[in-house]
Amino acid sequence: MEERDSITGSTMEERAQSLLDTGLGSDCKFVVGDDKNKVIIDASKAFLIRASPVFERMFFSQFQVTEPIEVPDIEPDVFKTMLRFIYGCKWSFESNDQAVKLCYAANKYMIAELLARCEEYLWPNNVENVWTALLVANLYSLEKLRNAAIQIIHDNSYAIVENPDVANITQNCLLTIVKGRILRIHTEVLVFRMCVQWATARCEEKGLAVNGHHLRSELGEILKYIRFLAMEPEEFVLEVVRTGILIAEESLSILSFLVTGGKTPPPFGLCPVKTTRINDYYLEVTYDGYIDAS
Structure with missing residues (x-):
C-alpha cells in the first residue's frame, strides 16, 4: 500500500500550508498562467466555495466547468497567494504590484475579504503611492480608497x-x-x-x-x-x-x-x-x- 503524505505543523496556519504543499484533500485542478509560464495547482473545492461564490457556481451548478480549469489571466504566484488567503495560511504582501494583481484575482472570484486586505495595503499616504491607489479604486469601484487618493491629490x-x-x-x-x-x-x-x-x-x-x-x-x-x-x-x-x-x-x-x-x-x-x-x-x-x- 502506497504511503501517503501527512499533514505537518502545530498551528492551524502551518497545517493549512501543509495541505496546500502536499495536495492532501485536493479534488480539483487548475492550470494557471499564460503560455510562457503555466503551472498545475491542486486545491480543495470545500475551501474554495467557502471563500468564493464564483467557485461555488463553478463546481455546484448546472454550468459546472471542465477540469483542469484554465486560468490564463492570473500569474501562478498570485494565484498561490490567493489560495494561501483562502486556506487561512500565513502570508503577507510583497509589493504594490503584487497587491494590484491580487485585487484583480479577488475581484474576479468575488472574494470581498481579500479585496479589503488589498485596499488596506494600497491605502495612499503620499504623492508617490497615490496613483496606484486611484487606479485600483477606479477599476474596482472602491469609493473610500478613491476618496483617500483624491484628498491627497487635492492637498498636494x-x-x-x-x-x-x-x-x-x-x-x-x-x-x-x-x-x-x-x-x-x-x-x-x-x-x-x-x-x-x-x-x-x-x-x-x-x-x-x-x-x-x-x-x-x-x-x-x-x-x-x-x-x-x-x-x-x-x-x-x-x-x-x-x-x-x-x-x-x-x-x-x-x-x-x-x-x-x-x-x-x-x-x-x-x-x-x-x-x-x-x-x-x-x-x-x-x-x-x-x-x-x-
Missing part, C-alpha cells in the same frame, strides 16, 4: 501637476483629476502642461509623431475638461496654440472670448468653465459636466 496639487510620474498614469486616472473638483491651483496652464506631458508619453510609446493631431487623439475626452477659458490670452497663445492640439477655429474662438472679456461665444464642445480651479467653490461641479454658477 502643485506637486501632483509638476510631478514627471504623471506621464505614467492611466488615462482614467488623468481624466479623474482633470474632470473633477480636485486640483487647487491658480493657473490652468499647469493642468494643460500635465496633459501634454501625458499625451506625449503615449505618442512615444506607440511610435507616433508628437504633433497636435496625435496629442489630441491620445487625450480624447480629457481635452474637453481643460479650462482654456480660465487662461490669460498671452499664456493661451504661448502654451496652447503652439502645440496644434486645437484646430484653428477653436483657437480663434477661445482667443476672441479671452480678449473681449467673454463678449463672444466660446467654442462648442470644449470646457465652458471660465474660473480657475482655486475658485472651484464658486462652481457646482459634477462628474457629468460643469455648471458655471457665477
Whole structure:
C-alpha cells in the first residue's frame, strides 16, 4: 500500500500550508498562467466555495466547468497567494504590484475579504503611492480608497501637476483629476502642461509623431475638461496654440472670448468653465459636466 503524505505543523496556519504543499484533500485542478509560464495547482473545492461564490457556481451548478480549469489571466504566484488567503495560511504582501494583481484575482472570484486586505495595503499616504491607489479604486469601484487618493491629490496639487510620474498614469486616472473638483491651483496652464506631458508619453510609446493631431487623439475626452477659458490670452497663445492640439477655429474662438472679456461665444464642445480651479467653490461641479454658477 502506497504511503501517503501527512499533514505537518502545530498551528492551524502551518497545517493549512501543509495541505496546500502536499495536495492532501485536493479534488480539483487548475492550470494557471499564460503560455510562457503555466503551472498545475491542486486545491480543495470545500475551501474554495467557502471563500468564493464564483467557485461555488463553478463546481455546484448546472454550468459546472471542465477540469483542469484554465486560468490564463492570473500569474501562478498570485494565484498561490490567493489560495494561501483562502486556506487561512500565513502570508503577507510583497509589493504594490503584487497587491494590484491580487485585487484583480479577488475581484474576479468575488472574494470581498481579500479585496479589503488589498485596499488596506494600497491605502495612499503620499504623492508617490497615490496613483496606484486611484487606479485600483477606479477599476474596482472602491469609493473610500478613491476618496483617500483624491484628498491627497487635492492637498498636494502643485506637486501632483509638476510631478514627471504623471506621464505614467492611466488615462482614467488623468481624466479623474482633470474632470473633477480636485486640483487647487491658480493657473490652468499647469493642468494643460500635465496633459501634454501625458499625451506625449503615449505618442512615444506607440511610435507616433508628437504633433497636435496625435496629442489630441491620445487625450480624447480629457481635452474637453481643460479650462482654456480660465487662461490669460498671452499664456493661451504661448502654451496652447503652439502645440496644434486645437484646430484653428477653436483657437480663434477661445482667443476672441479671452480678449473681449467673454463678449463672444466660446467654442462648442470644449470646457465652458471660465474660473480657475482655486475658485472651484464658486462652481457646482459634477462628474457629468460643469455648471458655471457665477
